Amino acid sequence: MSSTPDVRPRSTDVVVREAHATFDRVRLDPPFVISGRSLTSYTLAEVEVVVSDRAGRTATGRGHSVLSVPWAWPSATLDPNVRDAVMRSCVAAFASRAEGLGPADPIQIWRQLEAARTAVVAAVDGAGELPGLAAALALGAVDNAVHDAWSRAAGRPAFSMYHEEFLAEDLGWLDPALRGRYPGDFHGEPRRQLPVQHVVGVGDPLESGDRSTAGDPSRAGGEPSLRDWLRAEGIRHLKVKVGGLDPLEDAARIARVAAVAQSEVGEYTLAVDPNEGYPDAATTVLLAVELRRTAPWAAARLGYVEQPTPRALVPGRDAFSGVGVPVVIDEGYSDPGRLARLRADGWSGVVIKASKGQSSALVTHAYARAHDLFVTVQDLTCVAGAFAHSARLVTGLPLSSPHLEYNSRQYAPAGNRALGASHPALTRVAAGAVRHPLLDRPGLTQV
Numbered sequence: 001m002s003s004t005p006d007v008r009p010r011s012t013d014v015v016v017r018e019a020h021a022t023f024d025r026v027r028l029d030p031p032f033v034i035s036g037r038s039l040t041s042y043t044l045a046e047v048e049v050v051v052s053d054r055a056g057r058t059a060t061g062r063g064h065s066v067l068s069v070p071w072a073w074p075s076a077t078l079d080p081n082v083r084d085a086v087m088r089s090c091v092a093a094f095a096s097r098a099e100g101l102g103p104a105d106p107i108q109i110w111r112q113l114e115a116a117r118t119a120v121v122a123a124v125d126g127a128g129e130l131p132g133l134a135a136a137l138a139l140g141a142v143d144n145a146v147h148d149a150w151s152r153a154a155g156r157p158a159f160s161m162y163h164e165e166f167l168a169e170d171l172g173w174l175d176p177a178l179r180g181r182y183p184g185d186f187h188g189e190p191r192r193q194l195p196v197q198h199v200v201g202v203g204d205p206l207e208s209g210d211r212s213t214a215g216d217p218s219r220a221g222g223e224p225s226l227r228d229w230l231r232a233e234g235i236r237h238l239k240v241k242v243g244g245l246d247p248l249e250d251a252a253r254i255a256r257v258a259a260v261a262q263s264e265v266g267e268y269t270l271a272v273d274p275n276e277g278y279p280d281a282a283t284t285v286l287l288a289v290e291l292r293r294t295a296p297w298a299a300a301r302l303g304y305v306e307q308p309t310p311r312a313l314v315p316g317r318d319a320f321s322g323v324g325v326p327v328v329i330d331e332g333y334s335d336p337g338r339l340a341r342l343r344a345d346g347w348s349g350v351v352i353k354a355s356k357g358q359s360s361a362l363v364t365h366a367y368a369r370a371h372d373l374f375v376t377v378q379d380l381t382c383v384a385g386a387f388a389h390s391a392r393l394v395t396g397l398p399l400s401s402p403h404l405e406y407n408s409r410q411y412a413p414a415g416n417r418a419l420g421a422s423h424p425a426l427t428r429v430a431a432g433a434v435r436h437p438l439l440d441r442p443g444l445t446q447v
Contacts, residue, residue: 007168012154014051015102016146019095021047023088026383028411030223033202034275037070043084044386045091047145053153054103061149064386065141065355071331071380072134086126090138093120098142105167106147110359113139136334136356143357144389148444158444159187159396162362174336174363178370183362186369188398194391195433197237197403199410200226206260226257230264233429237269237403244277247287254291258298273306276331281319281346284308288323303401304374306351307331315346326374336360339367349374349400354390355382358444365397376401383408383415388445391426395436404434423447
């Protein structure tokens, strides 16, 4: 990513005066199987920053990130608690590094922190094996807090500020084709009504009392089935997690999910997420071919496939062409500098996650829209402020698939109780959707 000399100071540029990190443990019940591991809890990081801008205004902002250890930092040797502790330390280290940065806009401050990523991580005990994805989550909480504080100091919603009036640089540093363009140029009229995407986990029962489809039969008795969820909430967007061990079995599982949706709600869409389970692109193609052969009516509902192969694998151009739908990168994406290579590497799109940071989300979305890449927002079972942030991204960004993934209501419902008490329409699904309040107030989430 090249830099541009055309930097124009703005009165809203901020200096980070203070930055502090705190952490909370979020319990999942039932556990959520992801990346081949059963996730029973995760750390929610919250960073609070105090900023002042060139006009002398001060404000406090908060940002969140889900520190999902098995997703961001899989390891066969390091204990999960050790990895979690290292990621917490990295959040604190990025917060400390942010102090004194500026005056600048949040994207400029994020770029400075990105440039210092290697040095920041190297100074953290035990972080020698920390992957880039884990570092992105650690930085994300800090970045989100700076965006929140910047907009609060200006007295405006953050999403009203991603234009030339408030940003000192255009996106030419990311891509010469984006010179003269700003993230807000790719935003649309905010949507209040957000269709919800329901996750069908690897072990989730499809029918009431269906023990045969549950990864742990002891769980299935009192757990709502897919049909229960669809009947209660009218959801029409499903993401099916598959085991990734046998593409033929996975195709059969997808077909069973589709049959339940077809009988319960009629109109629906499917996405498939093997969470890196397939060893290569050819196995992913085999899944798609098998689904078209055995359940063409289900295959016709398939909208995209998410990160089917290992994050370190570069499939190669056209490797997924036989899949027939976009195949998007998720775990393998943590550096916007990689965007220019996505198609050459074999990917037709990219996943945005709020926990990777607002700046990353904005520049990734702008690049994807400018270059006709498939782009969607997904979450990490996020709760509270992290969920509100994910919802605000979906509200403001024109996406290839405009749903809001909302699986915390399935696996961590207690985490949204406080948010639900003040904004019930944002947390309670009705007719397949939630409703964002879009309050006319400064800040990142507008809740």
